Amino acid sequence: MIALHGLHLRFKDLCLASSLALLSLGSAGAVAQAASSQAKLPVQWEELTGPDFVKAIHAAQGTCILPIGILEKHGPHLPIGSDLLNARYTAIHAAEKQYVIVFPQYYFGQIAEARHEPGTVSYSRELQLAMLQATTDEMGRNGCKKILIINGHGGNAHLLPYFVQTQLDKPHDYVVYLFDQRTPATGGPKKKTTNDQHAGESETSKLMIVRPDLVHPERAKDESGADQNRQKLPEGVYTGIWWYARFPDHYAGDGSAASHELGEYQMNWWVDSVSRVLAAIKADDVTPRLQQEFFEKTSHPIDTPQ
Numbered sequence: 001m002i003a004l005h006g007l008h009l010r011f012k013d014l015c016l017a018s019s020l021a022l023l024s025l026g027s028a029g030a031v032a033q034a035a036s037s038q039a040k041l042p043v044q045w046e047e048l049t050g051p052d053f054v055k056a057i058h059a060a061q062g063t064c065i066l067p068i069g070i071l072e073k074h075g076p077h078l079p080i081g082s083d084l085l086n087a088r089y090t091a092i093h094a095a096e097k098q099y100v101i102v103f104p105q106y107y108f109g110q111i112a113e114a115r116h117e118p119g120t121v122s123y124s125r126e127l128q129l130a131m132l133q134a135t136t137d138e139m140g141r142n143g144c145k146k147i148l149i150i151n152g153h154g155g156n157a158h159l160l161p162y163f164v165q166t167q168l169d170k171p172h173d174y175v176v177y178l179f180d181q182r183t184p185a186t187g188g189p190k191k192k193t194t195n196d197q198h199a200g201e202s203e204t205s206k207l208m209i210v211r212p213d214l215v216h217p218e219r220a221k222d223e224s225g226a227d228q229n230r231q232k233l234p235e236g237v238y239t240g241i242w243w244y245a246r247f248p249d250h251y252a253g254d255g256s257a258a259s260h261e262l263g264e265y266q267m268n269w270w271v272d273s274v275s276r277v278l279a280a281i282k283a284d285d286v287t288p289r290l291q292q293e294f295f296e297k298t299s300h301p302i303d304t305p306q
Helices: 002-039 050-059 082-097 125-141 159-168 201-210 242-246 260-283 286-298
Strands: 063-068 146-151 175-179
Touching: 063 082, 063 125, 063 260, 082 146, 082 201, 082 260, 125 146, 125 159, 146 159, 146 260, 159 175, 175 260, 175 286, 201 260
Parallel strands: 063 146, 146 175
Antiparallel strands: none
């Protein structure tokens, strides 16, 4: 009878242990499922559902990317939207390494110098700045408290730093960062050309990785991308017509020199660079604090210690 009682107790202990093991497995499974669910959240803003957007903002620590391109001719061989195609590819792949949300297609930049070319969409300077401000305001309202602009278009080189600087005009509860590097200064396969700017060797090589179906290298020689150097002004003098004076066909370089190897190296560099920038921005608690401190002081400058 005692032996049977002991056997019964051991059976109860075994059942309890089994139940605890199942609960533990269930808990671990739930954690793994939750982690898997978070890992599977799309990085592209337009692909998220409303409820998933909330999860995504938390997973991204309030960090979002605004990749900016333009609609302009890219020589005779590349698509009109090349700049955004490259920038968005970079943003999406960097976001998959360092989870953030990537804003949808944004083509509203500065491209007055190409208004004579087919397919160019050029907005007024007032609208460019208004659209950009409204977009970052809306991103901020939706929980993007750290917004990284990735610039894919050389013509935005003056516009975007000016926009970021003018974020100090009035208080915001978000910070705008700008990363405007697209090509490594050194390293990688040796380039064949020295004039490598718009639709040239590097840009064409990148598109071979991003959208090879849209690249037509056999057409790259249909036009000349040589510098025509038609202005004769002293060094340091700037005019808005400078680009047209040098490259009236909106082509600067030789896309026929492009290679898959160069494109792969440069795109990997770009993606890795943006991924590192994202990690630094997520960890940055100084910039938001200093910006808030600055805004508080601007409301009563007379009290600022001299």
